[in-house]
Amino acid sequence: MLRWLGRNALRAYTGLALVYLLLPIFIVALFSFNDPVGKTNYTWVGFTLSHWANLFAIPGLLDSVVVSLRIAFISTLAATTLGTLAALALVRYQFRGRPATSLFIFLPLATPEIILGASLLTLFVAIGQPPFFPLNEFTILIAHITFNISYVIVTVRARLSGFDRRLEEASADLGADGWQTFWRVTFPLILPGIAAASLLAFSLSIDDFVITNFTAGRTTTFPMFVWGSARVGVPPQVNAIGTIFFVVAVSAVAIGSFLQRRRA
Amino acid sequence: MIAFLRRRPGLLPLLLLAPAIAWLVAFYVYPAIQMLQASLWSGTLESGFAFSWANAATYPAALDRYSDQFLRSILYAAVSTVVCLVLAFPLAYTIAYRAGRFRTLLLFIVIAPFFTSFLLRVLAWKTVLGDDGFLLGPLKSIGLLPEEFRVLATPIAVIFGISYNFFPFMVLPIYVSLEKIDRRLVEAAKDLYAGPVRAFQRITLPLALPGVFAGSLLVFIPAMGDFVNAELLGSVQTRLIGNVIQSRFLVNNDYPTAAALSFMLMAGILAAVFMYARVLGTDELESGIG
Numbered sequence: 001m002l003r004w005l006g007r008n009a010l011r012a013y014t015g016l017a018l019v020y021l022l023l024p025i026f027i028v029a030l031f032s033f034n035d036p037v038g039k040t041n042y043t044w045v046g047f048t049l050s051h052w053a054n055l056f057a058i059p060g061l062l063d064s065v066v067v068s069l070r071i072a073f074i075s076t077l078a079a080t081t082l083g084t085l086a087a088l089a090l091v092r093y094q095f096r097g098r099p100a101t102s103l104f105i106f107l108p109l110a111t112p113e114i115i116l117g118a119s120l121l122t123l124f125v126a127i128g129q130p131p132f133f134p135l136n137e138f139t140i141l142i143a144h145i146t147f148n149i150s151y152v153i154v155t156v157r158a159r160l161s162g163f164d165r166r167l168e169e170a171s172a173d174l175g176a177d178g179w180q181t182f183w184r185v186t187f188p189l190i191l192p193g194i195a196a197a198s199l200l201a202f203s204l205s206i207d208d209f210v211i212t213n214f215t216a217g218r219t220t221t222f223p224m225f226v227w228g229s230a231r232v233g234v235p236p237q238v239n240a241i242g243t244i245f246f247v248v249a250v251s252a253v254a255i256g257s258f259l260q261r262r263r264a
Numbered sequence: 265m266i267a268f269l270r271r272r273p274g275l276l277p278l279l280l281l282a283p284a285i286a287w288l289v290a291f292y293v294y295p296a297i298q299m300l301q302a303s304l305w306s307g308t309l310e311s312g313f314a315f316s317w318a319n320a321a322t323y324p325a326a327l328d329r330y331s332d333q334f335l336r337s338i339l340y341a342a343v344s345t346v347v348c349l350v351l352a353f354p355l356a357y358t359i360a361y362r363a364g365r366f367r368t369l370l371l372f373i374v375i376a377p378f379f380t381s382f383l384l385r386v387l388a389w390k391t392v393l394g395d396d397g398f399l400l401g402p403l404k405s406i407g408l409l410p411e412e413f414r415v416l417a418t419p420i421a422v423i424f425g426i427s428y429n430f431f432p433f434m435v436l437p438i439y440v441s442l443e444k445i446d447r448r449l450v451e452a453a454k455d456l457y458a459g460p461v462r463a464f465q466r467i468t469l470p471l472a473l474p475g476v477f478a479g480s481l482l483v484f485i486p487a488m489g490d491f492v493n494a495e496l497l498g499s500v501q502t503r504l505i506g507n508v509i510q511s512r513f514l515v516n517n518d519y520p521t522a523a524a525l526s527f528m529l530m531a532g533i534l535a536a537v538f539m540y541a542r543v544l545g546t547d548e549l550e551s552g553i554g
Contacts, residue, residue, distance in 0.1 A: 112489025
């Protein structure tokens with residue numbers, strides 16, 4: 001009896017927890033179809049498709065999405081390259097100072113975003129005062145590469161830890177040189193880890209608000225646009241864009257895990 | 265180059281690490297030092313800033329002036345951490361032991377919020393918790409709650425928002441810890457006549473503690489720096505140290521005070537992380553992220 005109760009209580013609780021996790025995602029999507037009275041979009045009025053039909057009717061919205069995508073692409077590329085090299089070094093080689101290096105790489109992840117943003121801001125202020133270093137897309141890019149490097153290293157390293165070194169040895173035994181072994185054996189094996197890391201980096205960059213807030217100056221990324229419009233009322237088009245981002249990200253994850261399962 | 269490396273294979277890992285480490289030194293370590301220096305500045309953005317050790321008085325002044333916000337941040341972060349822990353443990357337990365073939369799906373749902381914009385999620389809770397929203401509206405209309413009852417703009421809303429946003433960081437490390445436990449230990453406990461409650465107390469819970477600690481740290485740290493939840497869901501009475509830092513930096517251009525506050529916050533947090541890493545290592549912490 002007690003066991004039956006325990007099992008079903010746990011099941012009911014899990015159901016509630018899932019609703020709790022998913023409710024805001026549902027609300028974001030739902031309110032992209034709302035037809036609000038006035039500027040604020042907090043109460044449900046009626047269903048309409050007009051915001052989806054006029055996705056970029058809001059001035060500045062399209063520009064902000066383009067800026068965000070550009071920053072996400074470049075920062076992902078840079079952070080994935082730097083991070084993957086470092087992860088390879090940490091997994092494949094034993095050297096003095098490796099534990100200290102691991103801890104150092106972990107520190108940016110353990111630092112609140114507000115501190116990362118604030119310290120980069122003081123750096124840019126100190127570089128050229130007065131007048132101080134101009135904050136723009138370039139400074140945002142530096143900030144995003146910085147926080148993404150650590151995420152990439154940790155993710156790639158986690159995927160690399162089950163790596164079978166004997167495959168590389170076999171390749172060497174069969175007469176391949178170091179370069180051939182890397183491109184024919186090592187790289188294909190670590191590719192899923194790199195893909196996962198770049199997906200993570202991309203979604204972190206495109207969604208980052210706190211660090212961007214400190215390093216953006218007048219540049220408006222999509223999250224900066226949301227923050228700016230939160231005071232006067234977020235237009236439903238913003239919800240629509242958020243929904244598109246969500247669907248694209250989930251599809252990418254689903255396709256990725258499907259491909260990996262087929263290979264395995 | 266390649267021939268040189270062949271002769272000195274010990275250099276290769278350092279060469280692979282160098283770009284990433286150099287980047288982090290330039291844009292993580294150096295800015296932190298710069299921030300320490302900025303906390304000892306005096307002057308304004310227009311006239312330029314001058315450094316002097318005498319400006320160390322900024323620290324006690326800032327601490328005195330913003331002690332309320334500091335204490336409130338610690339309180340809200342602590343309460344949010346406990347809320348997350350209580351909510352996350354049963355969920356992590358279900359995913360680890362009871363989910364069967366739904367395990368991957370459940371894990372995916374745990375991280376699903378990260379695929380929606382952070383700010384839009386916070387604003388969605390503003391919709392749900394609104395004075396006449398989905399939750400309170402019906403309860404008020406049937407008379408269960410008084411008309412003037414509200415959640416928005418109260419500490420509860422802010423703590424709720426913080427807990428929601430960092431909830432996955434608690435679930436994942438606990439799940440990883442639970443998943444690692446050898447279930448034969450629990451069977452052995454039962455063979456030795458321990459009931460399910462006692463087996464849980466003596467075996468499962470102690471072995472899950474590393475995950476609990478890691479999750480607590482991963483929730484507490486970002487919660488200490490929060491200003492978005494406090495700004496969007498709270499009121500003037502719920503301002504956190506993050507709000508002060510943000511407005512001192514970006515609205516008032518009061519760099520010395522803002523830098524001093526940031527530096528004190530960072531020093532406190534890094535001390536906690538170091539102590540944690542010394543005792544337990546970073547494995548569980550990284551599992552919440554990777």
